[in-house]
Amino acid sequence: MFNHMVEDSEKVDRVFHALSNRTRRGMVRQLSTGECSVGDLAKPAAMTFAAASKHVKVLEKAGLVNRRVAGRQHLCSLRSEPLREANEWLSFYEKFWSDNLDRLAAVIEEDMAKEKK
Numbered sequence: 383m384f385n386h387m388v389e390d391s392e393k394v395d396r397v398f399h400a401l402s403n404r405t406r407r408g409m410v411r412q413l414s415t416g417e418c419s420v421g422d423l424a425k426p427a428a429m430t431f432a433a434a435s436k437h438v439k440v441l442e443k444a445g446l447v448n449r450r451v452a453g454r455q456h457l458c459s460l461r462s463e464p465l466r467e468a469n470e471w472l473s474f475y476e477k478f479w480s481d482n483l484d485r486l487a488a489v490i491e492e493d494m495a496k497e498k499k
């Protein structure tokens with residue numbers, strides 16, 4: 383069942399904020415295939431290292447990304463736990479709307495059956 387702690391959590395707010403940006407969603411998608419450098423994350427969006435680094439910081443703050451330094455490279459990897467929590471939040475409301483739409487469909491079908499009589 384739904385965990386009310388998730389809804390009250392600022393963590394989920396930070397995840398949705400981080401994912402509200404197309405560039406950061408692209409970075410998350412890219413990281414889903416494995417560890418990448420910040421430079422690699424910058425390439426698809428044709429942005430500077432500094433700009434990409436700012437996006438990575440937002441993803442880090444949301445807990446979506448771990449960053450480690452190896453020599454001169456900043457390597458990033460995806461963390462799945464915050465995505466699971468956000469999905470749990472969304473799943474609750476998906477069920478809410480699905481249940482309500484099912485009830486609406488039943489009422490409409492009942493009304494249509496009455497009209498045919």
